[in-house]
Amino acid sequence: MPPRQEPPERPTAPERPVESLVVPYEPDALPSGLVPLVGDEVSGRWRAVDRSAHAPRLVAVPGGEGEEWTAAALVTARPHTAYLKIVDAVGDVRAAVEAVVTLADREGLAQVKWEGWTAHAEDVAATGFTGLRSPLTQPEGAAGPAAGYVRWLREGVTTTPLYYGQTTHFTCGAVTALVARAHAGTVKWQALDRQAELTLWRDATNFLACEPVGLGVAVHRARPSTPVRVHLDSDGPVLLDHYPEKDREWRALLQRASREDAERTGVPVDPDRLSLSAVRDSIGRREQVLLLLSLAGMQGFDVPHWVLCHGAVSGAIVIEDPWANATTGDTWVDAHLLPVPDSSLDLMSVLSPEGFRGAVTIGRPQERDARS
Incomplete structure (x- = not known):
């Protein structure tokens, strides 16, 4: 029997919360403030599938003047659940991630997850996330990132099994x-x-x-x-x-x-x-x-x-x-x-x-x- 585990302690909130704005993600009409922050790899991943069923949003940290953004993250989530998922954070990554955490906290959600496509270990640790163990298998036809991270926002007791994705559509x-x-x-x-x-x-x-x-x-x-x-x-x-x-x-x-x-x-x-x-x-x-x-x-x-x-x-x-x-x-x-x-x-x-x-x-x- 694995040991009973408490969710990680919630990191202390910054003294001055990151100011941010939230806009719908429309792949064919990117905000001008986002364009300088997103490279071809990230842009290609965001556009590769139709994410509209998972309410995609851009959480952005505005700069000092005009439409300039210093950071942004694409977030999605399954409907009728209690989390947000960061697909990628760009620009000032830590500011973008903290803006997402603040949004999730304000919406009363239980956790924020972060796909590991472009996440770096130092940014993960600095923003209070912990690593998810790599899956034993991934679900059939759904190739996700090799790494993922989570930050809990609600108290409770949970344990962490390894993830095993079904290898057929019926098992x-x-x-x-x-x-x-x-x-x-x-x-x-x-x-x-x-x-x-x-x-x-x-x-x-x-x-x-x-x-x-x-x-x-x-x-x-x-x-x-x-x-x-x-x-x-x-x-x-x-x-x-x-x-x-x-x-x-x-x-x-x-x-x-x-x-x-x-x-x-x-x-x-x-x-x-x-x-x-x-x-x-x-x-x-x-x-x-x-x-x-x-x-x-x-x-x-x-x-x-x-x-x-x-x-x-x-x-x-x-x-x-x-x-x-x-x-x-x-x-x-x-x-x-x-x-x-x-x-x-x-x-x-x-x-x-x-x-x-x-x-x-x-x-x-x-x-x-x-x-x-």
């Missing part, structure tokens, strides 16, 4: 379960690879998705001495509405078989809806929660998706999302240690049209299991 359930087990200390991080990912998916899948009962049974089967509980406030088959009728029937049979497996192996299936306060309580007990949600809020399409809830700060649950949307500039830096307000997560995790919530809680391993 999110298996990946969240594997990351949860490695983070709990029941398997070694080095054991997380594509073979482990696909093996657990094959055991849990309802083709192609992993439904809650099947996933819980597979997690229990892989590590019987670790407590597992399924939460599903629906007594019928789920995640089948988009299939033709003939394809629903055999998948429903598989889900009934998963229910029978759960009863036979002693995996409890709680029919009550898991509340967000119960998720926080589980995290406080150092349990981990695999939560099924829709990507409609964060990514714009209503697809069921598994994430891992492993930390909590004031007003937000901290999740690991094994997938990132490269077409919007989303990278592993967004998906790792991602704070989502409780109210947003509450809405995201009620799946339509059935209106159910599915989750799997994984308890703390027995001492012998943890030592192994």
Whole structure:
């Protein structure tokens, strides 16, 4: 079991906050004050994808006269989350970063992240950021920076698993379960690879998705001495509405078989809806929660998706999302240690049209299991 960690202490605010202005980022109409600060590499990266779904903004530090800028940063964030991400800071980098931190603090956000494309170690340290450990894998098709950084703005207790991006479009359930087990200390991080990912998916899948009962049974089967509980406030088959009728029937049979497996192996299936306060309580007990949600809020399409809830700060649950949307500039830096307000997560995790919530809680391993 990794040690419990507090977020880094919040650096002392400067005596005179950096004055700044915030303007929308429009790639085809850059403000004149930005042009002298942005080189070809940075400009090319900013224009390479359509970032409009992530509310791109320029946070600028104006100079003494006219339209001159001394620093600027491009910031984005997934909708319905509690962070800002710096893609790049240019000019007086430290002034630009402090301006972003001030903006995030003013907006009541939990953290600021910084992609490491052009960040230098001395600027990172001087502005109160800490390094994120390099990902074990990056999500399929979403090549992000080799390095990333974070600065927490809210109090709370969270732990920091390694980031593992799913290597297929359909193995999110298996990946969240594997990351949860490695983070709990029941398997070694080095054991997380594509073979482990696909093996657990094959055991849990309802083709192609992993439904809650099947996933819980597979997690229990892989590590019987670790407590597992399924939460599903629906007594019928789920995640089948988009299939033709003939394809629903055999998948429903598989889900009934998963229910029978759960009863036979002693995996409890709680029919009550898991509340967000119960998720926080589980995290406080150092349990981990695999939560099924829709990507409609964060990514714009209503697809069921598994994430891992492993930390909590004031007003937000901290999740690991094994997938990132490269077409919007989303990278592993967004998906790792991602704070989502409780109210947003509450809405995201009620799946339509059935209106159910599915989750799997994984308890703390027995001492012998943890030592192994």
